[in-house]
Amino acid sequence: MTDAALKWMSFRRSGKIADLGADLTGGSPRRVLDDLVTLGHAEITVAGGWRVAPPVLAGLPREVGSSAVLCGARTPALLESLGRASDASGGQISVFQQSAAPAVITVTAPSRDALVHLAESAGLPFQTEAGLHLLACSPSIREWPRTPFPMVEGKVDSVRRFSKSRMRWVASTLSEATAAAKGFFRIKRDWDWVSLLKSGPGSASLIDDRAGRLATAAKCKAARWSREGGVLSLPAQLYPPTVMARGLVLCSGYLPSFDREAMQISFAGVQPEHLRLILALTGLRLQ
Known part of the structure; x- marks a missing residue:
């Protein structure tokens, strides 16, 4: 259902949250839009509006190889162009359907140079280490507006x-x-x-609510990290502000999982350099 919403938004380009009816989202339009923003597909604008983000290949951490996820607008013509470029560059495209979110489209190439060439052939910008760069550009909670x-x-x-x-x-x-x-x-x-x-x-x-909760929790030993899989777990109430959450999501391309019983959220693919940054930004400490 949310794949249909992203496709519709890609053609519409901008609009109001109220335009995203249940026939497109299958649930809460605001919740769906928040997830699309976190995944890098859209941005919130003033007065309850949204605009779809330009399509881009967002590079995953080097530790996982020469891979990137497709963010932003998504149309059939764009997917066809990406498929042709992948075939010509010896790349591979994988599609994984998330629950209540658009499918994650991952592009893998034989090398980093081949991945850059693939993006150019498809007419797409390529962002190296997208998650790391987003976190590096994010203001810390101490400096939050x-x-x-x-x-x-x-x-x-x-x-x-x-x-x-x-x-x-x-x-x-x-x-x-x-x-x-x-x-x-x-x-x-x-x-x-x-x-x-x-x-x-x-x-x-x-x-901002998310920043305020993190400001209150500063110096708390509330974060857990597993080197295997790079899983970073936080209390659900300490969900980071959008720019930080997007940086963490772009370590893997997937929204964080939610453990309702433990009230924990978990981001996958978080490498040591991402971990150091997010701890410095939030002021949290590892358990």
Whole structure:
């Protein structure tokens, strides 16, 4: 179903989230779009919009050989061109269907030079070590954009605090949020939610939810990494901001797996250099 959504978006090129009906996504349009953005197929624009990303071959880590995944727009003509270029360059194309996400199309060539030539023959840009470069260009959580914001006052519908000891949201109060020297709070007003990171009793800033949770969890021994398969596991509530998540996804081309019972997400193909970067960016430590 999401393959159809990506194909439709590739021809449409841009639109509103509301345009992605259930007949295209088979579920939540926002969730499907978030996954497409993480996979490098689309970008979110202002005012609830999206645009499909230009097609590109995103190089996987050198440790896995001369391989790349196809990101961005995906049309039948593009796939035919890629197939012809692969045949001419002695390459191989593999297609693996993800659950509730577009198929992962991986291109493998006899050598790195052959892979670059294959991309040129197909008329596609080639990004060397795409995941590593994305992580290297990402701001750290310490430097993540935040906007000073006055503490909410008056009647509110709900207040939650992110607990780093439990790695989940817990019930709180406005008075606790106001008095807190540090902490990350989600406050529901009559018309919206605000996410406030406290750095002092009188200092609060708006920040992206994912970045705020990671800022709160800084220095926690919350990450696990297995050298075999390069599997990086994190608490589900510490899902990184999109640019970091995309960098990790492009270590393999696959969305992270989710263990509902353990409430853990796992990224595959994470090499030591990616691990060092993501730990430095997030401030997390290995268990």
